[in-house]
Amino acid sequence: MTETGQRKEIRAAAELKQLLTDYYHELDSAHESGQKVAWCTSVGPAEVLRAFGFRVYFPENHAAMIGVQKAGEKYIPVANAAGYSPEICSYLTSDVGAYIQRWTPLDKTYGVKSIPKPDVLAYNTNQCRDVKEWFSYYSREFNAPLVGINSPKYIDEVENMYVDDVAAQIERVVRQLEEITESKLDESRLEITVRLSLEATRLWKEILETAANAPSPLTFFDGTVHMAPIVVLRGDQRAVDYYQLLLEEMRERIAACVGAVDGEKHRLYWEGMPIWGKLRALSEQFAELRTCVVASTYCNSWIFDDMKESDPVRSMALAYTELFINRSELAKERYIAEMVKRFKVDGVIFHDSKTCPHNSNVRYGMPGRIKLNCRIPTLIINADLNDLRLYSEEQTKTNIEAFVEQMEGA
């Protein structure tokens, strides 16, 4: 048993650290070993890039690490001074600012001194336009080609016309990559990569769904750490292996009735971005309040179970278009209501992330509708994913504590 307020460590974390260390060192030495590096947005066409033999680097993972290391406040102003507004994505501004100052969080965590230079950059705007602007900056900076998919946005139902559009754009990316690499796409390699992505994503889904148990064996905060392989190693056998290990540990916890939060009394759903620099503090506060944040839209966003080895391009188009962040308010509301039921939560916390409007679902009345329709309390926290200057520690703590008091019948 851990003391109340402490994070319960996951045994597989040591394996994860090694896996990510290897991943970043491989990227660091890619050019020396004659391999090419592609940069990819976190839900961009990673499978296609891997099928072409690229080592794939994800700036969003890098930016999240800047947030975790609380370095945003130092580097965001550097990007602001270079003309990137404090109002836009703080992943972008903290990452660009760190690059301008030639600093990387990879050094402290993995002993890697610099980010890998791109030979090509590939984006998908299914998340937001900021990722395209972010990649455009580096495309100019490294004089590297930029390819990408401009996704149809705010979709209610994922109709065929949308999937056709995205599939055609993926085909175009393939043609562009064939020109850039002067090689043909190895279709069997793409099929294998898509199969590995699917296997990893299914395991990730199973892991997240273990949280439907009471007590939940994992928290949202654990999820934000252990999601790294599904982001950076999608389409790689090592992600599959890692998630088998993690799933086994979660099943052990369920069998032994071990909860991630000792004495779990309340269960919450987290909607919106993590506050990367405050994961530990928030995790400890919730544990102290015997409240487990069991599930989140954010961690669920890397479940792509519509991928099909037999139809890789079209199934990727479907998987990357039906993404939560790419959907209409109506579709998002239905999804959250379904999660509330599935994970049997007592309340929903909405993070209004100042610089991430696309992943802040509080601005068109959603919390009020969820409260009314799901008959559970909702709370809005005003903060940001990486810019801690937009975070008020005392206000947030009081809000969370009062929310728990409300659930306890204050």
Add this chain to the structure above:
Amino acid sequence: MAMKLFAGIDVGASATKCMVISEKKEEVGFGVAKTGIDLAGGARKVFDDALSAVGGASVARIVSTGFGRKNVPFADASKTEISCQSKGCHFYFPKAIVIVDIGGQDTKVIRTDAYGKLTGFKMNRKCAAGTGTFLEEISRRLDVSLDEMNSLATRSAKDVEIGAFCTVFTGTEILARIREGVSREDLAKGVYKSVVKRAMEMDTLVGDVVLTGGVVAHNKILFDMFSEILERKVLIPPEPQFTGAFGAALYALKEPEQPRSG
């Protein structure tokens, strides 16, 4: 046999308040002081002041609240000011109410049902506009004390719009209006009106609205303005600055709990 007492201590951003009550929920003593750097010392002082009026009584239980609630080492438990305001206000108005609590550094809208159960709340964003700190800053711009600003505003006969989305920018806006020749009375009224509007943007204030908090206690004009804008009389508890401390004292009386650490 000595009377059994219960205390609530509200360590707010601007003022620290203590309310001591009897088992019959009657006020038997209170204390108030400006919140300084020594939160625990300030809490002790207002607690001692509150007890000075009561001879030979023992305090059975103390609950702390407010932003400094975790800095009261002699408290038995702590509760957020949101729950305490809810409890304190519902005692005076035992029905479904919407509480607007305007404090030194934040404004809250708190909903309580007919049974006194907290059903929802909202707090202002990370911004002091529309709070006590905002009024203090603007009173400096108008070169009047905070106490004078209320009476100054009551003498105004004209409506002046003040933005009040940011304390600093409102200060600049005030300077521009002074240059235009707008009177201090009208500016003061405009500033109070902006405080009301700021609170009204936070939530829909339907039903019975209760005003509370130190800013309400010291600026009676807010009562008139809320009533005028909402087109119905709003409610004010007997001592709006003390409803948080009173609510904490009611918690102290109600249930024994394990104190929370941290």
